[in-house]
Amino acid sequence: MVSGGVTKFAKAHQAMDFRLMVKKAYDQAMSEVPNLTKDQITGSRVSYFSDHFSRQLKAASMVQDYLGLNPKGSVRIEWGGATGGECFQAAYEAVASGRMDVCLAAGYETMSRVATWKGNEFIALASDTNFDFPLGGFYTGYYALMVVRHMYEYLRLTKFAHVKDEREAQRLAIAEGQRIMSWVSVKNHINATHNPYAQYPKRLTVQEVLDSEMISYPLTREQICTMSDGAATAILCTESVAKELTDKPIRVTGVGTGTDTMRLADRPFGSVPLYPHEKPKDYEHLPYPGVHSFRAGRSAGLEACRMAGISNPLKELDFIELHDAYASSEIQTYEDLGLCKYGEGYDFTLSGAPFLKNIDYGLDVPRAGQMPVNPSGGLIACGHPVGATGLMQAVFAFWQLQGTIKQHFGDPTLQLRNARRGAIHSHAGTGSAVTVSILERGF
Amino acid sequence: MAKPPTFDHFRDVQEELGRSGAAIFRDANGVESLIIDSPYSIHYIHSYAEDSAFFLGLAEGKLLGSKCTNASCGFVYATPRGHCMICGQPTEWKELPRKGRVHSWTTCHFGSEAFLKETPYNLAMIEFDGAGSLLLVRLKDAVQSDLYVGMPVEARFAPNPKYSITDVWFVPAK
Numbered sequence: 001m002v003s004g005g006v007t008k009f010a011k012a013h014q015a016m017d018f019r020l021m022v023k024k025a026y027d028q029a030m031s032e033v034p035n036l037t038k039d040q041i042t043g044s045r046v047s048y049f050s051d052h053f054s055r056q057l058k059a060a061s062m063v064q065d066y067l068g069l070n071p072k073g074s075v076r077i078e079w080g081g082a083t084g085g086e087c088f089q090a091a092y093e094a095v096a097s098g099r100m101d102v103c104l105a106a107g108y109e110t111m112s113r114v115a116t117w118k119g120n121e122f123i124a125l126a127s128d129t130n131f132d133f134p135l136g137g138f139y140t141g142y143y144a145l146m147v148v149r150h151m152y153e154y155l156r157l158t159k160f161a162h163v164k165d166e167r168e169a170q171r172l173a174i175a176e177g178q179r180i181m182s183w184v185s186v187k188n189h190i191n192a193t194h195n196p197y198a199q200y201p202k203r204l205t206v207q208e209v210l211d212s213e214m215i216s217y218p219l220t221r222e223q224i225c226t227m228s229d230g231a232a233t234a235i236l237c238t239e240s241v242a243k244e245l246t247d248k249p250i251r252v253t254g255v256g257t258g259t260d261t262m263r264l265a266d267r268p269f270g271s272v273p274l275y276p277h278e279k280p281k282d283y284e285h286l287p288y289p290g291v292h293s294f295r296a297g298r299s300a301g302l303e304a305c306r307m308a309g310i311s312n313p314l315k316e317l318d319f320i321e322l323h324d325a326y327a328s329s330e331i332q333t334y335e336d337l338g339l340c341k342y343g344e345g346y347d348f349t350l351s352g353a354p355f356l357k358n359i360d361y362g363l364d365v366p367r368a369g370q371m372p373v374n375p376s377g378g379l380i381a382c383g384h385p386v387g388a389t390g391l392m393q394a395v396f397a398f399w400q401l402q403g404t405i406k407q408h409f410g411d412p413t414l415q416l417r418n419a420r421r422g423a424i425h426s427h428a429g430t431g432s433a434v435t436v437s438i439l440e441r442g443f
Numbered sequence: 444m445a446k447p448p449t450f451d452h453f454r455d456v457q458e459e460l461g462r463s464g465a466a467i468f469r470d471a472n473g474v475e476s477l478i479i480d481s482p483y484s485i486h487y488i489h490s491y492a493e494d495s496a497f498f499l500g501l502a503e504g505k506l507l508g509s510k511c512t513n514a515s516c517g518f519v520y521a522t523p524r525g526h527c528m529i530c531g532q533p534t535e536w537k538e539l540p541r542k543g544r545v546h547s548w549t550t551c552h553f554g555s556e557a558f559l560k561e562t563p564y565n566l567a568m569i570e571f572d573g574a575g576s577l578l579l580v581r582l583k584d585a586v587q588s589d590l591y592v593g594m595p596v597e598a599r600f601a602p603n604p605k606y607s608i609t610d611v612w613f614v615p616a617k
Contacts, residue, residue, distance in 0.1 A: 121555035144549035
């Protein structure tokens with residue numbers, strides 16, 4: 001990867017349609033590699049999630065057209081919430097296979113063209129329309145179902161095992177889980193106050209997150225990402241071309257993907273695929289993934305780490321930009337990615353490990369800086385224009401590894417010292433598909 | 444011909460679209476965009492295909508799961524599927540017990556536009572004795588504070604079926 005661009009994500013960009021948004025993100029990426037001409041771009045991969053939002057089918061062709069890239073090769077990428085992550089990997093594959101020397105990955109979503117709750121309906125159409133959608137199709141509801149079970153497995157049966165009254169024990173477990181999820185929301189919103197591209201930067205307290213409107217119990221409004229308009233681009237190329245374009249190229253050293261059943265109800269109760277530092281007896285009695293964990297995330301993480309030669313992600317990665325569409329899924333993803341064992345996600349959060357060391361969160365975070373997660377602010381605070389989101393993560397990770405956060409954000413706070421290797425993680429509906437890509441300094 | 448009216452607040456634009464179908468929005472940077480109302484509606488000819496017997500069963504007060512016909516597999520699905528996802532063999536219909544337990548649950552205080560008027564409603568994943576997977580349903584006659592993992596529940600069926608998954612729902616078991 002030699003360059004990237006991203007528009008500021010916003011609730012609505014009424015003055016820009018999808019073509020113009022992508023053009024702006026493309027122009028930004030091109031402006032940072034002045035030696036690259038349009039003629040040198042071999043082709044593109046263009047991503048957006050839903051045709052419903054713009055009611056313009058084959059919109060990716062119109063992006064290619066507006067950028068003036070015809071008659072070069074292009075194809076549209078769609079994979080639910082993981083659309084942007086898949087687009088990044090599709091561009092990687094185009095280059096790695098030798099088919100292209102330079103590939104543009106471009107993604108966008110314009111979600112403002114329908115009312116918010118209609119938008120929720122379009123997203124819910126990415127669940128089984130025979131068995132799931134007619135019940136009240138609502139993705140926040142599906143993630144709430146998952147985290148209630150996660151809290152049961154990992155708080156009720158552990159921290160609150162001593163409480164005899166079953167219902168009281170479950171109430172206590174959920175209250176504790178809500179409190180810890182709020183830490184994630186506080187972290188990501190406060191990180192975003194140093195990111196000018198973010199949609200909802202704000203200083204929040206745990207209590208304010210807990211007190212925000214209940215959307216689907218136990219998830220409150222501040223624990224959930226929003227609808228956004230936005231676009232992002234990444235330019236990938238061969239090593240030899242990269243050397244001509246920049247003295248700070250970033251190498252893609254691992255890619256992984258995973259999938260799971262579309263219906264939550266069909267998820268099996270099997271055994272856990274292990275990272276090298278884990279043992280079968282760690283999970284002897286754990287029915288996996290059930291509805292509490294994302295098997296696709298673990299699969300993607302294992303594949304990407306294996307390819308990059310990483311055996312212990314906590315020790316060998318410097319940061320992660322992960323798909324926190326919900327504060328709950330950030331905690332679940334810590335476990336999928338092997339940052340801690342299954343069941344340790346809540347304690348991992350409270351340890352402060354995913355927080356930044358140099359930011360005051362108003363919380364006691366003794367291990368802050370150990371594994372910064374979503375230093376950019378993540379989806380919760382940056383926004384989630386679906387087809388752009390995974391590419392936005394790539395751009396933020398790219399700037400982080402280049403050491404150019406200050407230059408791009410006008411604020412050095414989020415620049416991690418000596419960030420040499422990071423991961424980006426993109427995730428589709430209830431974990432039905434996940435991508436993980438590993439990026440490393442190539443200089 | 445007069446131009447459509449111009450507004451600085453998007454809420455006003457939305458109201459104008461409902462009235463006349465066109466408005467101009469002036470954003471914080473002073474950029475003006477012409478915005479029109481663009482309605483869309485469609486009737487799909489939706490076939491339940493290999494899942495049909497499940498929905499016909501609901502109309503008769505039966506909850507049909509499916510069982511893998513491969514004797515060495517025999518996996519039972521609480522949400523039926525035509526072929527087994529483990530061994531790939533065809534499944535056969537198998538009636539599920541009317542009683543089960545809550546595996547997980549939530550109360551939706553908001554929902555998609557189509558369901559907003561029904562909020563708050565409960566969703567629950569049900570586990571059944573003898574089945575290896577779950578069924579997602581609405582859970583009625585109970586409020587948020589009544590619900591817990593492990594709660595015994597039983598099925599109710601719509602007297603006037605709509606041939607939808609909403610023809611079955613669960614209530615706390617007596």
